[in-house]
Amino acid sequence: MMSDTTNVMLVGVGGQGTILASRVLAQLLLDAGFDVKMSEVHGMAQRGGSVTTHVRFGVRVAAPTISPGQAHFILAFECMEAARYAHYLTKDGVIIANTRRIPSLPILIGREAYPDDIASRLTALGVNVHWLDASTVAADLGNVRVENTVLLGAFSTFLAFPEDAWAQALRTVIPAKHIELNLAAFAAGRRLTHQ
C-alpha cells in the first residue's frame, strides 16, 4: 500500500502565491530523491477564487490528488480557507494557518459577514492548528507578497529536511532578483515555529 506517502495541501486565495510555494516544496522533495506528484487547478484562479494545490511524496506515489481524510498537513494562506479544507486532514493532521482574512465576494457585496469563529470552530473539531501572522512578517520585510515564503518557512520545521536543502529549492524556483527577500522571508517563517 502507499502508506509511506505524505500528503500536503496548500490552500489560499488566487494571487497569494500558493502555486509558487508548492513548486518550491515539490522541488525540495524531488532533490531529496522522493517520487513526487503535484496537482493544481488553473482556470479562474487569478480571479480571487479559492485555490488548492496537492503535493504528495514517498517512495512511489500513484494518485495525483489527495482525498478528504488524507492530508497530513494543510498550509492555509488565509483564515477561512483553513476551515474550508479542514475535512481533508487525517485524524492527527496539522494545519499551519495564516491569520490573514481576505473577504470573498458574498462578504464584499455585503450579503455575508466574515466569520469570527474560525479558530474556535477548528479547536472544537479537535484540529491541531498553528496560527501565525505571516502577512505582517512579510510586510515588515518589505513586501506582503512573500507571505507565501514566510508560511513555507514556518511549515519547514514540520519536515525533516535541512535548511540548506530548502534554500537550494528556493534558488531553483524563485527568480534571482527576488531570491534574497525570499530567503529572508523563509528564515523569518522558520523562526515562527522553531521551538
Place this chain on the structure above:
Amino acid sequence: MKTLMSGNEAIARGAWEAGVRFASAYPGTPSTEILENMARYREVRSQWSVNEKTALEAALGASLGGVRALCAMKHVGLNVAADPLFSSSYTGVNSGLVIVTADDPGCHSSQNEQDNRYYARAAKLPLIEPSDSQEALDFTRIAFELSEEYDTPVLLRVTTRIAHGKSPVATGERTDAKAPAYERTMAKYVLVPAVARPRHAAVEERLARLQAYAESSPINRIEWGSRRLGIISGGAAYQYAREVLGDNASYLKLGMGYPFPDALVRSFISQVEQVVVVEELEPFLEQAVRALGMGAEHRIEGKSLIPCTGELDSRTVALSLAPVSAAAKCGPADLSAPGRQAEQVVGRPPMFCAGCPHRGVFYELGKLPVMVSGDIGCYALGAMPPFSAMDTCIDMGASITAGLGFQTALDILRPDRPARTIAVIGDSTFFHSGMTGLLDAAYNDVGVITIILDNRITAMTGHQENPGSGFTLSGAPAREAQLAAVVRAIGIEMVQTIDPFDLSQVREAVAAAMDSPGPSVIIARGPCALLRRLAVKRPVYRVDQDTCRRCKACLRVACPALYVEGESVQIDAETCVGCGVCSQVCRFGSIKQAGAAEDGDE
C-alpha cells in the same frame, strides 16, 4: 537527473524530441500550456490559430507538406475541429501528426464533461493515454512513430490531472525527423467520393494492423499482483486504482485504449477471479470488454461500481471497490468512518478583478429588461450575483448565433412589443467563431445587438495573444486585426466603439443600439486589468466618509477593492487600480480620486 514537469510540458518536450517542426492550437484549459511550452523550442514553428478547426487543418497541411506536426486543444475544442479530424483519418499523413485532446472531468474550467475517447473510435484513429508526465513524454514520441508507420493521425488524450499534474520526468534528446517529399497523390488527399470510398477500406485495413500492434505493444502492459481481482484501466484512473489496491490486484494498464487489444484482454480476464474496469467518465473501455462476451463465465464490473459523473479520486475509487475487495484502502483514512464533515464557511467564487473592463458593462446590462446571450470567457462571471446579467452561456461563439435565434423567437412571438437580445462576446472568442455568427445576423437582418468585450487579450486561459492583440505566440509583432473594420465588412452598419470604464458611454451606446431595429455592434475596448503591457497608472479612489450616506450602492459593482468595515465602505488602496467605475455609481459623489486635492503638492 529528473525534472518535475506537468503533463503539458512533457507533451511539448516529447514532441520536440520527436523532431516536430510545426505546432498549432487555440488556447483552452487544460491544454493551453502545451503550445506555450512548444513556443520555447526555436526549432518548432508554433502558432496560436484562431480556432481548433483552423489549427488542425494547418497541422494536417504541415504533415502533408513533410514536417512532423502537433495540434493541441481542450476537449470541447475537438468538437470544433471534428470535421478535419474525421477527414484526416481518411487522408492519412505524410510526416507524423499527433492531435492532443485535454479533457476536463469535473468541469474545472469547462461547460461539459464529454469523454473524447469516443472520437478515436468514431474517427477510427489510434488512442494513446498517458498516466503521468513521464508517459506523456514517452507516449508522445511513440505517437509520432505510430503516425508515420501506420499512416494515421494519432489522438493523444489527457485529462486535467495528467495535463496539469506534475511528476518527475527523465528527458531525452531531439532526433531530427526525416522530411518525406510531398507528392501529389489524388487517390489519398483529394477526398471526393471516388477517393473517399476506397480510403474507407484503407482505414479499416489500418485499424486491423493497429489492433495487432496494440496486442503486443509495451504501451499496454499487465502488472501482476493478487489474481483475485483484475483491474482494467488507463489514464489517471489507473493511478487511483493503483493507489487504492496496491499489490492486492493485478492491472491491465491500457496506454492504447483504441483499437482494443481483444486477445490481451481475454487472456487477462481468464487469469483473474473477477474484473473491474476502472475508468473516469464514460464506460469506453468497459463496452469493449463486454463486447468480448466473457460476462457469462467471468464476473465483470465497471460503471455498476464506478461513477460516470465527476472527477475520480482515491477515496471515490476506494469506496466504489469496497464491495469487491476488502483490501481497498485510501491512504491513512478509514473508509468505514465518515471522517470530518466539511466546515460550512462563506463561499469564495471567482469574481471580476479590480479594474476589469467587464464590470461596468454587466453593471449596466443588469439594469435592462433584455435577454443577454453570453459566451465563453471571464465575462461568464456576469451571470453571477450581484450582476445576474446573463441568460445563456453555451459554447464558443454561441452568444451571437443563439442570440440571433432568441431575437427571432421574440420577433415571431411578440411583434407588437419589441424586445431585444444582447450578445456579449470577448475579442478572442469573436475571432474564434463569433465572426461567422455575426455574418449570419447581418445577412439575415436579425436585430441582435452584439457587444464585443475587447480586452486586447485571451484573458481567461492566462493571457494568450490573438489576432487582435498585435503579437504572435512567440511574442513577435503581428498584423493586428481591426475589429471595427471586420464588423463593417461583414455588413453591420451601426458600429460604436466605447470606453467600458465610462458607464455613461455604455448606457448611451446600448440605448442607441436599442433604438435601431437592425443588427448592430458595440466594441467595448478596454484592456484586461492584468495585462501589464497596457496598464495605465491611475490614481486610486477613496470614500469620502463625511459625505458618504452609507447606502452601499457601490457594492453592487462587486469590486475586490471595496469592503465594508462596520457601517462604512472602504477602498483598499493596494487593490484599487483607479478604474473609477465605483465612483460613477455613487449618487452622492463620495468616491473620489485619492490625492486629487494634493495634486498641487507635487
